[in-house]
Amino acid sequence: MTGSTGADVAAKATELLRLHRDPQLLRVVNVWDVISAKVVGDIEGTTALATASHSIAASRGYEDGENIPVDEMLGEVARIVAATDLPVTADLEGGYGNAAETVRRAIGAGVVGANIEDQLKPLAEAAAQVEAIMKAAEAEGVPDFVLNARTDVFLKVEERGAEATLEDAVQRGKAFLDAGAPVVFVPGVLSEEQITTLVEAFGPQRLTVIGLPGLPPQARLTELGVARISYGPLTQRVALTALAELTESVREGGGIPEGTRPLN
Structure with a gap:
């Protein structure tokens, strides 16, 4: 990638990496289309955006699990990137058959980080995939690309x-870090003890988690040295719950709740 656009993308990747390395926990609220990206991005204190693949697929009528065509996924991600000046990291599932090429295409759309699942592939294969992704990012002029290398072991x-499971997460995470990933994503309901073990194994500001009910509070995650918390498809679930509750209210003779915010 060359020219001013490439330089801008590289600079945003460097900023996103800095946000992960900062001792302050990076909090990202996942989005799935342009309007959700604008709503989240306009909230004071938002420093980066993350897409949710499950939510993008659901909004287009697909089941989760790489059922959405890669062109549709990348097209929606590109629209989100174009709608914000913030760094955007994209959930790209397992890479849609060719993770390095999918990341290369995502970088072309301005994406500066990505979640890629290991899908419990053999460890050598999964680590080689991480290495290929980071080499592709460097070849595109984005050496600070924030690959959030995900391991699905806790699922x-x-x-x-x-x-x-914890031993496997440690082994896989360390292998992904050795292969060049800057951070490792371990989704699941993790206890404080499990998080402590993972941070000790990976180093501070190398672990990302998902904000499922039962996770330690954000302040404690910061103290433990977690890099980032995100919320995956839960954010869309919250929005759709509000829509369902409105529909129930309308059915009972109610209407739009007081305090509903206007859209810009």
């Missing part, structure tokens, strides 16, 4: 047990 915790 299988009931099958494997908490101790074995």
Whole structure:
């Protein structure tokens, strides 16, 4: 990537990486289209945006799990990037068959970070994918691309047990960091003890988590050295809950709640 646009993208990637390295917890509220991106981006204190692949797919009628065509996903992500001056990191699931190429295309749209799932591939294969992504980003002139290398091990915790799952998360996360990923995403309901173990294994400001109910408070996550918290499809779920509750209110003779904010 060359020219002023490429320089702008590289600078935004450097800023997004700085936000992850800052001892203050990076809080990102996930968006799924232009209007949600504008609403979140306009809130004072918002420093970066993250897309939610599940939410983008759902808004277009697809089930989660790479059922949405990659062109549709990247097209929506590109519209979100164009609607904000903030750094944008995109949830790109497992990479849609070619993670490095998908990231390369996302960078072309101005994306400066990405979640890529390991989908529990063999560790050597998953680590090689991380390395290929980071090499592709460097070749595009974005060496500070913030790959949030995700491991799905805690999504299988009931099958494997908490101790074995935590050991696997540590092994995979360290391998991804060694392969060049700046941060590792371990989704799941993690206890303070598990988070402490992961931060000690990865180093401070290298772990990202999802804000599921039951997670330690943000202030404690900051103290523990977590880099980032995001909310995935939960943000869309909150918005749709409000819509459902409005519909129920209208059915009972009510209407628009007081305090509803205008859209710009």
